[in-house]
Amino acid sequence: MATSCSQSTLEMLPDEILLEICKYLLCADILMSLIGLNYRITQMITNYRHHISLHKTSISKSDYLCINILPQIGSQIRTLLIDCCYSILQDDLFIEHFGKKMSIIFPKLERISLVSYEYNQLIAFIDTLHDFNYLVEIRLYSLFSIHVDNQSTVIRSLSQANNHRLTTILIDDRSSPLHFHHTDCYSNTIRLRITLRTSADLPSLFHAVPNVRYLDVELSESDDSLEYFGGLNLSPLFHLTYFQFKSIQQSWMLEELLILFAQLPIVRHLSLFLLTTDRRLIEGGTILPSLPFCAQQFDYAICFFDNMFVDQIDAIIASWSPSHRVTCFYQNPFLFIHTLPWHLARISFPELITKMISCRIKTDVKQWLQCNTVLCEQQFEAVYSNELHRLLIWM
Template sequence: MRSPASFELFPDEIILCVCQYLREADVLYSLYNLNSRLNTTITGYCRYLNLMSVSYKQFEYAVFHVLPQIGSIVRTFVLNGNWETIINTELSSILFVSRLSSLFPNLQRLIVKWFTSERFLSFVDTLQGFSQLMELDIRFLRGNTAGLLLQKILSANIHFKKILSANNSQLSIVSFDQDSVDLDISDEINMISYPNIQELIINLTFSKLIPCLFVLIPNVHRLHLNIDELSSDSKSKLIDSNLSSLVYLTIFQLRSINLFWTFDEIAYLLKAMPSLQRLGLDMRTDDKRLVTEKDIMTILPASLSKIDFFIRYYFSKSKSDVNEEHTFSSTHIPVACLLDEPRHRFLIHSIPYDLNSAILTASISRQMLSGWKYMKQIKDLYIYDITSTAEIILILQHFRRLRTLTIDAKDKSEKLIVPKESQSIDFKLPFLKQIETSGIFELFPLLNVAPNVDYLIVYFDCLKILLDDESTCHLLQTRIVRLNIMDWIDIESELLQRISHVFCSLRHLVITLKDATVSIDEFVLKIISLWKGKTRISIDVTGVLSEEICKNLRQWIIDHSHIKTEDSFTVEYNENWFDLWF
């Protein structure tokens, strides 16, 4: 009889194939330092280091024993701001107090998530001494008030310098994702420029701040602006301000879907971009000149080689535009024109549409062009005012490369199922990782074509429906590792037992109670007990814990659950959130 083959006898190619099914931290925890050959094999996993979605035991081991040995290899590191308050003092001192440059001397890109604006400003002070750090990627930055961060930053001037001049002004790329707080820039100070910044993605509170921003970044090559300002009669005129020319800017993208833009305003912006090569516009307007080819061509820079746009053009009820769809055709730029009659607007977009995100109303589902390639770059899609699951499927067949999907029902109380005629539509979503729902949906058709979904955000009422369907449960069983449940209604519900039985691979459970004033003492213990003997899990629950329990929360967990003193875990209760990392 042959002896079992050792894992070490497999060639590197096979070992790396196995590693593809594991998270980076799992690879390091399982294979690093077993021998020098395996260390060499998994070197690639050391370059991008993400310790999120792992057990606390793995996290402790990685920080104490692995990071000190591989720090010089790491090129990208993901740092979660939520860790600082929940991990022990020794771990916190390594990641948040001491300079990261001593741990990661060759770091090139730092991704920071879930910081508060105030704490982030303090953290930026530690970003010094990196010889290669060029990119700061900021995600889910939180603030108590929209614009809090840069109101504080620019009122004192020195604080804004902390961000753009971090690491001795060696940063060239700074980005804030769309889930981060909108930022404000004071125009009452002496503006200081930051010529080191070549790429910037930023969320602004108001369009009137654009001239101030242009002064700050004179050498920018790539600029993405997200502006969530709402239209109002008091809107300040952008063209009343002096606008510095960005002579090096080659890529510009504007996303502003709540503000009505005029032709003159867009013309004024583009005039300040003499070297522009790529332009992206995701916006709304009621100025017909912005959707008329002969007018648009007069304001585009001569250097422009590509334009992508998604324009929501609103027409008056009294006008005849609704019968003039053919007027939006173009000889230079292929376009599609979709009528959204309930909102008195046309949705006009370029073909192909090569921006990364899109927000669509479900009513245009039957008007979209066949074939997915003209929308192949879209990674994040939000569909709203959905009245039928058929609308979702008709739209999704055009978005093969989606990574995140949000679906929002018009009637949140109505159960939306898939009609028989839609079940025959053949489509695949092989890259989809996250589904967020607002409403009650039948999700089997989506999960069935999206084998890599591992993150589900769902409301309590919708989850009850999903868990009543065995076919859906079978798909959820091994795929979902993170589950967020919104508006949990009944803390006595037996749904918890069903969840613990179905979601066998779950690593992170987040429950937001509809009534956050409810006592969760027993509810928390019930959750912990249901995962006894299963995969280690992180738990976040909103609600009220008894004051007596909060005095020694860790000991209370040990006294009332299967978790032992010697187990690696950490727990906290902060701002009405109970957090357990096990």
């Protein structure tokens, strides 16, 4: 007697389930397995066709993509990530296949991200970026150490790439510090994230980006040769509305911050992560009235060194207004204070602070994040990894 049976296939699953499965796959594997399978699947992975990531893609798969798939979908690609951390030859392969034809093959490219590049690699690749109509953003991750003599060259190449059309340059905090030449001026730069070496580099930065609206700066070292911050000639940033500044290697004074604030006449979002021995910088009654007049949101974290009593700490916390609540961690002679919730874009603590707070967050890390960070507004899971000494967060 003949019987009939039905066999489930991948296509029987709804798009929502298939897309959930795709989250666990590399972009390269999704493109190689699903693109062109049929109309429905091809439409379902539209986001993967628009946003290409070669993260953790082997050289053989990269070669296949460059020959068979990327030219086919080039006109659909909006963003592209090239990862030289996993495969150092990925960059060479990309230039070999596309080179100076890149703007023709990827005419709608808007953003490009480069991971683990060295100086010569980076300069050579940037030289291929020209005549894109829509390319306005470049991101660098884990940029290898750049010799001080070449740092301004990197800045110039980035700022002048694609016929001076890049408006956004975002460089992560694991990348080499860079340096602007004092004569540099790049009026096309609207959004910038960068690590400089010391506060002595700030005047060149402020002069170089007169039209910047978003600025995220980290100083990687202290400057022992700098006797007085007020001696620096800082140009005002008349268009800057978002400013994030991290400097935890150099001790700051109130007078130095006032000089900095004076150059930010219309800043609305101000985030500071600083080190100090100046008690005035931990007193809300002093720091809050000193903020730029236009500041609407103020996120603050500061490391303070001094011997203190419990009642002194209570008085400091009480000096902050209800609109700027703070919490603190104290381990004699070190006090760490930050506003609540934590809105700073990068939750990155020095080792000493990590040791102080880890004992408190290991037991119930999710509760701590909900009470002390902007994640109170999000759905997430989190654990503290003893092996990595890191907070692991799933959104």
